[in-house]
Amino acid sequence: MAETGFKSGFVSIVGKPNVGKSSLMNKLMGENLSIITAKAQTTRHRIMGILNGDGYQVVYSDTPGILEPKYSLHEAMMSYVKVSLEDADVILLVVSLEDKFEPELFERFLKITTPILLVMNKIDRAKGSQVLDKSAYWKQTLPNIQDVLPVSAVTGENVDQLLPKLLSFMPEHPAFFPQDEYTDRSxxxxxxxxxxxxxxxxxxxxxxxxxxxxxxxxxxxxxxxxxxxxxxxxxxxxxxxxxxxxxxxxxxxxxxxxxxxxxxxxxxxxxxxxxxxxxxxxxxxxxxxxxxxxx
CATH class of the missing domain: 3.30.300.20 (K homology (KH) domain)
Known part of the structure; x- marks a missing residue:
């Protein structure tokens, strides 16, 4: 039985293809669980990473990039995203620095009541006031998000700020997995x-x-x-x-x-x-x- 105050929950990592979700997952886990390439749609499955710490267990889900399905494989991939969002206690919505609101992809997040943290990735490419400007843009465009967190999954900049934020939204609950497990995959x-x-x-x-x-x-x-x-x-x-x-x-x-x-x-x-x-x-x-x- 977990001690009083122990926090445990599911975090869904979602976003368009090629925004660096898998790199972020690997950085958060400190393990290369998700494969990474420069090509879109590299991730096809939902991959869980189980992070155990002092007083918490965070179960991350790296999901396929959100897209409009063209055939049966795409439909299966989007079903993983749907289930991950339904399971989530917190959602990490990952966007790239250059991304803009696309209704067909982002409108669904306006209706979600689960806490959403928008992670603005690739800030290592930022120029001038771009990070501040885009943070303000997303707060205005998606008013239901809890916060905008600028990071670089490549350099690791600000990634260490994500876990404390996530834990602040995490429910008190016993661990879902044994403490020595780090993934649900074989x-x-x-x-x-x-x-x-x-x-x-x-x-x-x-x-x-x-x-x-x-x-x-x-x-x-x-x-x-x-x-x-x-x-x-x-x-x-x-x-x-x-x-x-x-x-x-x-x-x-x-x-x-x-x-x-x-x-x-x-x-x-x-x-x-x-x-x-x-x-x-x-x-x-x-x-x-x-x-x-x-x-």
Whole structure:
């Protein structure tokens, strides 16, 4: 049983694609739980980070960037955002320094009664009075927000000010998770996400968005973890691009993923990858269910 005054609750981290939500989540956690690339729509799942401290437990949810769904995968991604907002005790609405109010994306927040802290990210790029001007703009545009907090998730500037603010809105409640847990996701999940991150970093155009990674086996031995993964693409032509001439590109992805996994799992990794075609998987409910996007 938690002691009197113990605070515990859920924080939903939401915003448009490419505003730095995942970088912010990682900085708040002090762990690289969410993959980060310069490309939009990198995050596809809801990833929880569990931060335990003296007298509190904060459960952060990094969510996919808010967008207008174009196909079934997008709809599944937006369902994660919806559930995260419904669960939240506090909402961190993340915007970039240059963002403006877009009714189709931001109007929903005018109707939410949950406390909202607007996090204005990327202030390391600010010029002159831009931070003050944009803070005033958001307070006027979204009058129901509790405060505007300017930060830089890249440099870490002002990120340490977020936790005290969040705790001031957090209810008194026993911890939701054991004190030694730091995420709700499995090791298999993080292995697949690391491979997907390296695909996003090494390929252009549609390839990263057409790709899904499934971990077929994850065998942990005393000195090594042996991982077998299948990378799925939507069309046969994409398979050739992903593999590259003489398998050069897929080898590069494998090497980079293995090194990142060794750093993440703090153990030697043996990784083998295979590439297969799953026709139009982003638009087919049964394949999305197979890949864990639908119940």
């Amino acid at each position: 090791e298999r999940f993080f292995a697949s996400e690391i491979i997907r991150e390296k695909i996003f970093l090494n390929y252009e155009q549609e390839i990263p968005y057409s790709t899904e990674v499934s971990i077929m086996s994850f065998k942990e031995e005393p000195d090594i973890i042996r991982i077998s993964a299948v990378i799925y693409v939507e069309r046969m032509s994409q398979k050739g691009i992903l593999i590259g001439k003489g398998a050069s590109l897929i080898k590069k992805v494998g090497i980079e993923a293995r090194l990142a996994m060794e750093q993440f799992f703090r153990k030697k990794i043996f990784l083998e990858t295979h590439v297969k075609v799953a026709d139009n998987w982003r638009k087919q409910a049964f394949k999305l269910k197979q890949f864990g996007y639908l119940e």
